[in-house]
Amino acid sequence: MLEILKHRDFARLFAAQVVALIGTGLLTVALGLLAYDLAGPAAGAVLGTAYAVKMVAYVGLSPITGALVARLPRRAVLIGMDVVRMGVALCLPFVETVGQVYGLIFLLQAASATFTPTFQATIPDILEDEGAYTRALSLSRVAYDLENLLSPMLAGLLLLVMSYHGLFVGTAFGFLGSALLVWQARIPQRGSDVPRPFRERVTRGIWIYLNTPRLRGLLAFNMGAAAVGAFVLVNTVVMVRETYGLGESALAVAMAAFGAGSMAAALILPGVLERLRDRRVMACAAVLLTVLTLAHGLWMAMQGPLAWGVFLGVWAVTGALYSAVLTPSGRLLRRSAHAEDRPAVFTAQFALSHLCWLVTYPLAGYGATYGSLWGALVLMGAIAAASTALALWLWRGERVVEHVHPDLPEDHPHILEHGGRRHRHAVVIDDEHRVWPTQG
Template structure:
C-alpha cells in the first residue's frame, strides 16, 4: 500500500480525500453536539432527520449531476464542488435553530452528491491494475474511517481548549486543502463515449446496475451495513450521554472504536481477498453486523463491552462495503463507470435514507434495545436478499446467446450468436443470461 502513496496522481488524490474527510469528521462530532444543545435527549431525532435530508440530496441529485457533467472536465467538477462545500460550511458556526441545521445540511450534501461519485469513478482510471486498485480501495476505506477515529480524537483534544462551534472551521479548511491538492494533480481524461440523450445518461448507470446480479447483491448487503452504521452515527451520542452518563470525549472514544475496527478490517482485506471471494467476505461481514445488533438488543453491556461491540461493528461494516469498488469496476466498461458508480452512490444512500430516520425515531420513542432489534431484522433481510440474488461463484466469463442481434452485427463477427466472454451489461448485452 505504501508504494501507491508515491504514485504521482493517486498520492495527491488520497491526500485530498484524507483532509476533506478529516474536516467532515469534525463536522460529524460538532453536529452531534449542536443537535444535543438544541434538542437535548431528542438529539437522535434531529440527527436522524438531518441525515435523512443528506440522503435525499444524495439519492435525488447525484444521478442528475452525473448526467449534467458527463462530459465536463473532472478536475473542474471536483474543485468546484470542494469550494462550494467550503463556502457553505462557513455558515455552520452561526446556526441557532433546528431548521437551519436541515437547510445547511441539504445545501452542503448537494455539492457532495456531485463530488463523491466523480472522485470514486476517477480512481479506477488512475490505477488500471486490479491489485493496485484493491489496495487503493482499502486505503480509501482507511481514509473514510478517519471520520470515526482520528477526527473524533482530534475533536476531543480541540474541545479541551475551544467550543465545538470552532470545529466547523476545520471542515472549511479540509475542503479548501482538498481543492488545492486536486488542482495540483494531473487527472486522466474521460474515456470517449457515445453521445446519448439526457434521459439515457440519467438512467444508464441504474439500468446496468440493476441488470447485474453481483450489484443487486451489493445493494442488499448495503442495506445491512446501513442498518448498523445508522445506529452508530445517529445514536452513539445519545447512548453514551444518556445510558453511560459519558462526556463529549467519551462520545469521541466510542466513534473511534467503530472507526478503529473498520480500519483493522481494511488493512486485512487486500490479502484476504486474494484467498476468498468478494461475495463470501461481504456476506460474512453483514452476518457479523446482524449478530451484533441482535445480541446488543437483548443485553445491557458495561462500558468496556460496549466499546468492544462498536469495534466489532466497525470490522463487519468495513468487510461488507470495502470490496464494492471491485464489483463496480468489474461490472462496467470504463466509459460507463461514472454512471455505475453514481448509481451505487444513489441506491446505497437510499438505504441510509430509510435507516437514518428509522434509527433516530425509534431511539427517541422506544429506546436502544427495540431500535437495535428492528435494525437487526432489517440487516438480516439484506443478507437473505443477497444470498438469493447473487449466485455463488459469480463467474466473470459467461456463455450466452444473441438472438436479438442481426448476423452482420460487429459483435458477432468471428463468434457467432452463441459465444463466451467476460459479460458486462452494455449496448449489446441488455440482460444477464440465466441460462447458457
C-alpha cells in the first residue's frame, strides 16, 4: 500500500491531510479544556452545542460553499481554507464568552466544509488508476484512525510543558503545514466548461447523487454505519466507566481496539476489492455489523455485560466492519460522475453523510441516557438493519441497461458517439441522462 506514496503529488496531499488531522486532534482536546474554563460543570453542554454547530455547518453550508468555489482554482481554494482555519485557531486562545466559541467554530467548520470535499474530489483526478485510488482510500482511512489514537497522546505530552492555549498554536501550525504541502503539489483543475446558474451549481451534486441507484444505496449504508459508529463514539466512555467501573486508561484501550480493527480492515480492503465487487463487500460488512450490534445489545439485556476482554474483541470487530462499509465510498463516487461533476458529488456525499450523523448522535446519546445501554445498542442495531435492507433494495446491481434518447437531435455528439438513439453503455447522471434508465 505504501508504494502509492511514490506518487509525488499524492504523497504531498496525503502529508497535508496527516498534519491537518494532527492539528484537528489537538484542537479537540484544547476545545474541551477551554469549554471547562468558560462554563465549568456545564462544559458538556457547551461542547455538545459546538459539535451540533459543526454538523449544521457541514450539512447546510457545504453545497453552497462548494458552488461558490466551483470555478476557482482548486489549489487556491484548499490553501485559502487552510489559512482561514489557521486564523480561527489563533483566535481561540483569546475568546472570553461561549458565544464567541460558537461563532469561531462555525467559521472553522464552514472552511472545513469547503476544504474536505474539494480535497477528496482532487485525489481521483491525480490517481486515475482505480487500484491506486483504492489504496489511497485505505491509506486515508488509516490516517483517520491513527489520528484518533495518537493525537490525544500528543496533546497529553504537550500539556506537560505548556498550557492548553498552546495546543491551539499547534493546531494553527498543522493547518499552515497543510497549506504549504498543498502549495507544493500539482493539482489539476477540472471545472466544467458549461456555465450554470448558481442554484443549479448548489443542487447539481445532490441531484446526481439521488438519481444514481448505487449512491442511494451508499447513503443507506452510511446511515447504518453512522448508527453503530455513533453508539461507539458517544457511549464507549459510559460503558467503560459505569458498566465496567474502569478508568481513563481503559477508555483509551477500548477506543484503540475500535481503531485497530478499522485500520486492519483498511489495510486488507484493497486486495479484497480487486476480487469482489464493492456492493458485495459493503453488504456483507453491513449485515455482519448489524448482527453483531443486535447480538451485543440482546446479550447485555439477558446476560449482562460481556467480559472485558470479549468486549474489546467485539469493539475491534465492530471497527473492522465499520471501516469495510465506509472505505469503498470514494470508488462509488468516482464511478458515478464525470470529472467535472466530481467536486459536486463529493460535496453531496459530505453533506448527506453528516446528516446521518446529525440524526444518530442524539439518538445514541439520549437512548442510553434516558433508556439503557443495551436498549440504545438494540435501537442502533435496528436502524442499521433497516438501513442495510434499504441499501440492498435501492442498489440492486450494476446492470448496463439499453436506453433511448428521443429528445436528442440526430447530430448530437452523444448519439453519434454511440451509433444511434437506442444504445447501451455505463450510465452516469448528466445533462444527457437526467434520470436513471430502467426499461429503455
